[in-house]
Amino acid sequence: MAWVYEKASNRYKSTDTGRYLSQEAAKGLRDRWAVAQREKATGLASRLASGDLTLKGWEQQARALTKETHLAQALLGRGGRNMMTAADWGRVGNTLRAQYGFLREFANEIAGGTLTEAQIAGRLGMYTDASRQSYEKARAASWGITLPAHPGDGNTRCLTRCACWWDLQKGPDGVTATWRLGASDHCEDCLENAAQWSPYSGGARVRIAGLSLPPLGWVMSGNGAHG
Numbered sequence: 001m002a003w004v005y006e007k008a009s010n011r012y013k014s015t016d017t018g019r020y021l022s023q024e025a026a027k028g029l030r031d032r033w034a035v036a037q038r039e040k041a042t043g044l045a046s047r048l049a050s051g052d053l054t055l056k057g058w059e060q061q062a063r064a065l066t067k068e069t070h071l072a073q074a075l076l077g078r079g080g081r082n083m084m085t086a087a088d089w090g091r092v093g094n095t096l097r098a099q100y101g102f103l104r105e106f107a108n109e110i111a112g113g114t115l116t117e118a119q120i121a122g123r124l125g126m127y128t129d130a131s132r133q134s135y136e137k138a139r140a141a142s143w144g145i146t147l148p149a150h151p152g153d154g155n156t157r158c159l160t161r162c163a164c165w166w167d168l169q170k171g172p173d174g175v176t177a178t179w180r181l182g183a184s185d186h187c188e189d190c191l192e193n194a195a196q197w198s199p200y201s202g203g204a205r206v207r208i209a210g211l212s213l214p215p216l217g218w219v220m221s222g223n224g225a226h227g
C-alpha cells in the first residue's frame with residue numbers, strides 16, 4: 001500500500017483506498033519505531049560485552065543508531081523527505097548534536113568500568129526512546145506551530161520514556177494543540193502538562209504561522225518557555 005502526505009490536511013493518505021491515516025495510528029508508528037530501535041540498542045550492549053565491538057566501535061554504532069532513529073522520526077512527523085526544509089534538517093541536526101555530546105560522556109563512563117551490560121543497554125535505549133521528540137517537533141513544524149515542550153525531550157521526570165503526544169486539530173481560527181497522555185508511564189509532569197495544555201494556549205490558541213500574530217504575552221515569555 002502506498003501513502004502520500006497531504007499538505008493541506010497534514011495527514012497521510014492511502015493512494016489505494018483514499019483513506020487517511022489517523023494521528024493515533026501515526027503516533028503508533030512513532031512508538032513502534034522507538035521500540036524496534038531500542039532492541040538494536042540492547043544488541044549493541046551485548047556486542048560490546050562480548051568483545052565483538054570495541055568501545056570506540058560501540059560509540060560509532062550508537063551514534064549511527066541515534067541518527068537513524070531521530071531522522072526517521074523527523075521524516076515521519078514532517079510528512080516525508082520531500083517535505084523537509086533546511087530548517088527541518090537543522091532542527092534534527094541540533095537535536096543530534098546534543099545527543100552525540102551525551103553519548104561522548106556516556107562512553108567515558110563506560111570506559112570507567114562502572115556500568116553493567118544491562119545498564120548500558122538501558123541507557124542507550126533512552127536515546128532511541130528520545131526520538132519521539134523528533135517526531136513531535138517535526139510534526140509541529142509541519143502544522144506551522146510552536147509548542148512549549150515535546151514528549152521525550154527530557155523536560156518531564158519520566159524523561160525519554162514519555163509516550164505522550166500532541167493531539168493537533170485544525171479549527172476555524174487556528175490549531176488546537178492538546179497534550180495527551182501515553183498509554184502508560186505517566187509521571188507527575190506529564191499529568192501536569194495534560195491538565196495545563198488541554199488545549200495549550202500561550203494566551204490564546206496556537207495560530208497557524210503566517211496567518212496571524214502570536215499573542216504578545218507568549219512572545220514576551222519566549223516560545224521555548226513552559227506555561
Ligand SMILES: [Zn+2]
Pocket residue numbers: 151156158161162163164181182185186187190
Ligand atoms: Zn509523558
